Amino acid sequence: MPIAAALLSVAGLAGVAVAAPILTARRVRWATPAVYGASLVFSAVLLVCGLFGLLGGSAYWGGVRLPVGLPWVGANFAIDPLSAAFLIIVNLGAVVASFYAVGYGAHEEEPGRVLPFYPAFLAGMNLVVLAADAFSFLVAWEFMSLSSWALVMAHHHDPENRRAGYVYLLMASFGTLMLLLAFGLLAGPDGGYAFAAIRAAGHAPWLSGLVLILMLLGAGSKAGLVPLHVWLPLAHPAAPSHVSALMSGVMTKVAVYGFIRVVFDLAGQPAWWWAVVVLILGAASAVLGVLHAVLQRDLKRLLAYSTVENIGIVFIGLGLGLAFKTNDMAGAAALAVTAAIFHAFNHSLFKSLLFFGAGNVLTGAGERDIEKLGGLIHRMPETAYLFLGGCLAISALPPLNGFVSEWLILQAILISPELPQWALRFLVPASGAMLALAAALAAACFVRAFGITFLSRPRSPAAETAHEVGRWQLRAMYALIAICLVAGIFPGPFLDALSPASQLLVGGAMPKQPILPHLAIIPISESRSSYSGFLVFFFILMASWAAIRVIHNFASRAVRRAPPWDCGFPDPSPQTQYTADSFAQPIRRVFGPIAFRAKVTQTMPPPGDTAPARLTLSLRDLVWEFVYEPLEGAVLYAAERLNVLQFLTIRSYLSLVFAALVLLLVLVATWA
Amino acid sequence: MGLILAILVQGAQMVLVLALAPGLVGFTRKVKARLLRRQGPPILQPYRDLYRLVRKEAVLADNASWLFRNAPYLIFATTWVAAALVPTFATGLHFSWAADLIAITALLGSARFFLALAGMDIGTAFGGIGSSREMLFATLAEPAMIMIVFTVALVAGSTQLSTVAAFMVDHATLRVSLGLALIGLIIVALTENARVPVDNPATHLELTMVHEAMVLEYSGRHLAVIELAAALKLLLYISLIACIFAPWGIARQGDGLLEMAFGVVTFVGKLAVGGFLMVLFETAIAKMRVFRVPEFVGGALMLGFLGTLLLFVSRSF
Structure with a gap:
C-alpha cells in the first residue's frame, strides 16, 4: 500500500x-x-x-x-x-x-x-x-x-x-x-x-457557490491569485533559494491542489458563473503578474511575480474546465483540466530551476539586483546555460515543456464557441488574448532577466569577480532541465498518465496519445490539431547541425577577435550599456499608464542653467491602493472606535455581556 | 515507397523555401528601386551577398560568448523549420502535422528570443535598444498573431495549416472575420519582418532601427545566416497569407507530380505578387515613430480579437 x-x-x-x-x-x-x-x-x-x-x-x-x-x-x-x-x-x-x-x-x-x-x-x-x-x-x-x-x-x-x-x-x-x-x-x-x-x-x-468564493480567497491567497498575491513577491525572495524554489514552484501547486480538490471533487456540480469568476481572476493574475515581473530589478522578486503569472495560466485552464464541466462537455473539460495540471507540473520544474539559478547567482556574485550584474555567462558558464534553459521553458517556447501546456490551453479555448452561455462566449476569447499577451510579455521579461544578468558587460565589481558554484547545485539543475526537455518533446505519456485524474475530476479523459506516428500529441482529433515536440526538436537540431557543417566545411570557419564595433564608437565604460530599467522602459511606457498609472515628469533647467535635469517616475500598485490600503484604513478606524471598550467600568462590561446574551437568545428564538 | 516519396516532397519543400528566400528579397529590393526610379541591384544580388559573407572570416567582439556564436544557427534553424511547415506548393505534406499554426508562431518566438539575447551579448547600447524594442513589438504582435490564428481556426475548424488551406479552397466565401484577420495578419507581417512603417530594412545606423541594431555586431558567416533567416521569415509570412487567403493552385493531398509542379509555379507567382504589394505599400507610406508602433500593432490585436469574438457570437460571420 x-x-x-x-x-x-x-x-x-x-x-x-x-x-x-x-x-x-x-x-x-x-x-x-x-x-x-x-x-x-x-x-x-x-x-x-x-x-x-x-x-x-x-x-x-x-x-x-x-x-x-x-x-x-x-x-x-x-x-x-x-x-x-x-x-x-x-x-x-x-x-x-x-x-x-x-x-x-x-x-x-x-x-x-x-x-x-x-x-x-x-x-x-x-x-x-x-x-x-x-x-x-x-x-x-x-x-x-x-x-x-x-x-x-x-x-x-x-x-x-x-x-x-x-x-x-x-x-x-x-x-x-x-x-x-x-x-x-x-x-x-x-x-x-x-x-x-x-x-x-x-x-x-448557493452553498457550493459560497464555497467557491471562499476557496478562491483561501487557496487563491496561498497560490498567489491577484489581488491576493501581494505576499508572494515579498516572502518568496526572503527565504533561502532552495526554499524559495519550493515555495514558488511547489507550495503554490499545493494551493492549486486544494482548490481543485474542493471545487472539482467535493463541492458538487459547478454553476456556469463559477467559470466566469475563475477565468477573470486567472486572466488578471496572468497579465498583472508578468507586467510586474518585467519591471523588477530583484532577480528573485521577478521570479516570484512570474509565479503569479503562471498560477494565472493554471487558473485559466481550471476556469475553462469548470465551464465545460457545467455544460457536460467531458472531453473538452478533460483537455482543459489536464492542461492546467500539466502546466502546474511544468511550472514546478522550471520555476525551481530558475530559483536555483538565482541562488547560484546569489552565491557566485553575492547580488540579486540585476542592475549590478552582467557578463556572468563568462564566469558562471554552466549556471548561465541552465538558467537559459529555464528561461526558454517558462517563456513557452518550443520544443520545451512550457509551450506544450500553454498550447493545450489554447486548444481548449478553441472548443469553447460551443458553450451555450453568452457571458462565457465573450469571456473565453478575452482570456485567450490575455494568455497570449502574458506569454509574449513573459518572453520579454526573461530576455531581460537573462540578458541583463548573464550577457553584456559586468556592471559591478561583484559581477566581475563572480565564480561558478559547486557540483551539487549544478547537478540538481541538470536534472530539472532534463525533465523539462523530456516533458517538452515527449508530452504524450505525461498526458496519458493524468487521464485517471481528469476522469476523477470531470468524468472524462483526453484521447489516448498515440506513440506512433512520431510521438505527436493530439488534444481532440488529428484533423483539428496536433503537435510533435520530438519532431520539432529533431528538425531544429538537424537544421542547425546541417547549417554549421555545410558552412564550416565548404566556406569558412575562421574567427578573429576584435574590439566591439558599436557603429565605430565603442565606449569602454559598462555604464553605456542598456540597463534593466532602460530595457523595460518601452514596455512600461506602453502598458504602464493602464496597469500602474505610471507618470513620468521631466524637469529641464532653462538653457544656460547648470542645474541637473531631473526625471521622476511614479508607478502605483493599484492593488495595494484600492484593496489593501482601504482595508488597513478600515481596520485602523474600527480599532480607534472600539478602543473605547477597553476603558469601561466593570458594570458596563457586565451590561454588555447581558445585552449580547439577550441578543443571541433572540436570534436563536427567531431562527430555530 | 510512398513514405520515401512523401519525405522527398517534404525535403523539396524545405529546399524550395531556402532557395527562393534570397530571391524574394532581391525581387522586393529591385521593385522598390524601380518604384523610386532607381536602377536597383540585380535580383540575384542577395545570393551573391550571402556567398561573399559566408566565405569571410567572422569577426567576434572580445567579450562575445558561446551564445553569440551559436545563436545565428539556432535562429536560422527555427525559422527554417517554421517556414518548411507552412504549405507552399502542396498541402498534406508528410510532416505538416508536426506543428500547427500556433506552434509555428511559437517557433518564430524562439528565433526572436535568441536574436534578442544575441543583441544584448556584447553589451553595446545599440544592441540593447534593438532587443528592447523588438521584444516590445513582439509583446503585441504575438498575441495579435494568436488571435488571428483563432479566427482562422474557428472558421476552418482546425489550427492545422494543411486542413485550413484545403478548407479555404473548398469553402471559400467572403467573411467579415476573415477580412479582419487578413488586415491583422498583414500588420503583423510588416511588424515581424521589420518593414517600413515599423522599421526600415534599408537603413543602418539610425536611432529608429530595431532589427539591424540587434545584428550590428555580427559579421561574416554569422551575418549571412541571420540574413538568410530574415529572408526566410519574409517568405514564411507571404506564403502564410497566400496559404490561408489565396490557396488556389496549391496541390492537394494525393495529387500527382504535375499538380505539384503547377503548385510551385503558382507559389512563385504568389510570392511575386505578395512582394510587389508589400513594396508598393512601403513606398507609399512613411516610417512611424517607435511609440506609434504599439498603436499600429495593437490595432492588429484588436482586429484579431474582434474576428474571434464575432465567431464566438456566430459561426456565420
Whole structure:
C-alpha cells in the first residue's frame, strides 16, 4: 500500500525535523548534508508512492484512518489519482531541492534557523496532499504555512524580511480562516468532515457557490491569485533559494491542489458563473503578474511575480474546465483540466530551476539586483546555460515543456464557441488574448532577466569577480532541465498518465496519445490539431547541425577577435550599456499608464542653467491602493472606535455581556 | 515507397523555401528601386551577398560568448523549420502535422528570443535598444498573431495549416472575420519582418532601427545566416497569407507530380505578387515613430480579437 509507505515517510520527515535542532545545537559538522540527505530519501519514497498511485491504477489507491484528530472522524489519509499527481509534483521538487541544498546549504550562516523547518515544511506539504478529511487537511495546511513562515524569517536581521514574514503570516492566517469556513459549510451542521462524507452529501447551489468564493480567497491567497498575491513577491525572495524554489514552484501547486480538490471533487456540480469568476481572476493574475515581473530589478522578486503569472495560466485552464464541466462537455473539460495540471507540473520544474539559478547567482556574485550584474555567462558558464534553459521553458517556447501546456490551453479555448452561455462566449476569447499577451510579455521579461544578468558587460565589481558554484547545485539543475526537455518533446505519456485524474475530476479523459506516428500529441482529433515536440526538436537540431557543417566545411570557419564595433564608437565604460530599467522602459511606457498609472515628469533647467535635469517616475500598485490600503484604513478606524471598550467600568462590561446574551437568545428564538 | 516519396516532397519543400528566400528579397529590393526610379541591384544580388559573407572570416567582439556564436544557427534553424511547415506548393505534406499554426508562431518566438539575447551579448547600447524594442513589438504582435490564428481556426475548424488551406479552397466565401484577420495578419507581417512603417530594412545606423541594431555586431558567416533567416521569415509570412487567403493552385493531398509542379509555379507567382504589394505599400507610406508602433500593432490585436469574438457570437460571420 503506497499510502502506508507515504505516511511513514512523512513521519520520517517529521523525525528529521525533530532531530535537526539537536544536531545543530551540538554544532555537528555533517548536520546540513545529513538533514538534506534524509529529506531527499524520504521525498524520494513519497515520489515513488505518487508514481505508483498515478501509473499503477486502482490497485494502489486507497486510504487509512488513524485514531487521532476529531474523535468521530479520525485522521483520514488517502491516495487517489489527483493526490498522486500532486504528490509527484511536490516530491519531485522536494527531491531536487534537497539535492541542491546539500551544496547550497553549506553557505548558510545560521543553519539552525533553516534545517529544522525544511523537513517540517516538506512534511506539511505532503500531508495536505494526502489528507482525506477537512480536519487533517487544515492542520496540515497550517503546518505548511507556519513552517514556511519560519523559513521566510530565517534571515530575520534584514528588516525587509521581517516585513515579508509579517505580511505572509497575515495572508496565511486569512487564507486558513477562509478554508475553515469553506470546509465548515461543506461539512454541514452534523460535522461530516471526511472527504467521502462531503462528496456523498448533496450541496445547495448557493452553498457550493459560497464555497467557491471562499476557496478562491483561501487557496487563491496561498497560490498567489491577484489581488491576493501581494505576499508572494515579498516572502518568496526572503527565504533561502532552495526554499524559495519550493515555495514558488511547489507550495503554490499545493494551493492549486486544494482548490481543485474542493471545487472539482467535493463541492458538487459547478454553476456556469463559477467559470466566469475563475477565468477573470486567472486572466488578471496572468497579465498583472508578468507586467510586474518585467519591471523588477530583484532577480528573485521577478521570479516570484512570474509565479503569479503562471498560477494565472493554471487558473485559466481550471476556469475553462469548470465551464465545460457545467455544460457536460467531458472531453473538452478533460483537455482543459489536464492542461492546467500539466502546466502546474511544468511550472514546478522550471520555476525551481530558475530559483536555483538565482541562488547560484546569489552565491557566485553575492547580488540579486540585476542592475549590478552582467557578463556572468563568462564566469558562471554552466549556471548561465541552465538558467537559459529555464528561461526558454517558462517563456513557452518550443520544443520545451512550457509551450506544450500553454498550447493545450489554447486548444481548449478553441472548443469553447460551443458553450451555450453568452457571458462565457465573450469571456473565453478575452482570456485567450490575455494568455497570449502574458506569454509574449513573459518572453520579454526573461530576455531581460537573462540578458541583463548573464550577457553584456559586468556592471559591478561583484559581477566581475563572480565564480561558478559547486557540483551539487549544478547537478540538481541538470536534472530539472532534463525533465523539462523530456516533458517538452515527449508530452504524450505525461498526458496519458493524468487521464485517471481528469476522469476523477470531470468524468472524462483526453484521447489516448498515440506513440506512433512520431510521438505527436493530439488534444481532440488529428484533423483539428496536433503537435510533435520530438519532431520539432529533431528538425531544429538537424537544421542547425546541417547549417554549421555545410558552412564550416565548404566556406569558412575562421574567427578573429576584435574590439566591439558599436557603429565605430565603442565606449569602454559598462555604464553605456542598456540597463534593466532602460530595457523595460518601452514596455512600461506602453502598458504602464493602464496597469500602474505610471507618470513620468521631466524637469529641464532653462538653457544656460547648470542645474541637473531631473526625471521622476511614479508607478502605483493599484492593488495595494484600492484593496489593501482601504482595508488597513478600515481596520485602523474600527480599532480607534472600539478602543473605547477597553476603558469601561466593570458594570458596563457586565451590561454588555447581558445585552449580547439577550441578543443571541433572540436570534436563536427567531431562527430555530 | 510512398513514405520515401512523401519525405522527398517534404525535403523539396524545405529546399524550395531556402532557395527562393534570397530571391524574394532581391525581387522586393529591385521593385522598390524601380518604384523610386532607381536602377536597383540585380535580383540575384542577395545570393551573391550571402556567398561573399559566408566565405569571410567572422569577426567576434572580445567579450562575445558561446551564445553569440551559436545563436545565428539556432535562429536560422527555427525559422527554417517554421517556414518548411507552412504549405507552399502542396498541402498534406508528410510532416505538416508536426506543428500547427500556433506552434509555428511559437517557433518564430524562439528565433526572436535568441536574436534578442544575441543583441544584448556584447553589451553595446545599440544592441540593447534593438532587443528592447523588438521584444516590445513582439509583446503585441504575438498575441495579435494568436488571435488571428483563432479566427482562422474557428472558421476552418482546425489550427492545422494543411486542413485550413484545403478548407479555404473548398469553402471559400467572403467573411467579415476573415477580412479582419487578413488586415491583422498583414500588420503583423510588416511588424515581424521589420518593414517600413515599423522599421526600415534599408537603413543602418539610425536611432529608429530595431532589427539591424540587434545584428550590428555580427559579421561574416554569422551575418549571412541571420540574413538568410530574415529572408526566410519574409517568405514564411507571404506564403502564410497566400496559404490561408489565396490557396488556389496549391496541390492537394494525393495529387500527382504535375499538380505539384503547377503548385510551385503558382507559389512563385504568389510570392511575386505578395512582394510587389508589400513594396508598393512601403513606398507609399512613411516610417512611424517607435511609440506609434504599439498603436499600429495593437490595432492588429484588436482586429484579431474582434474576428474571434464575432465567431464566438456566430459561426456565420
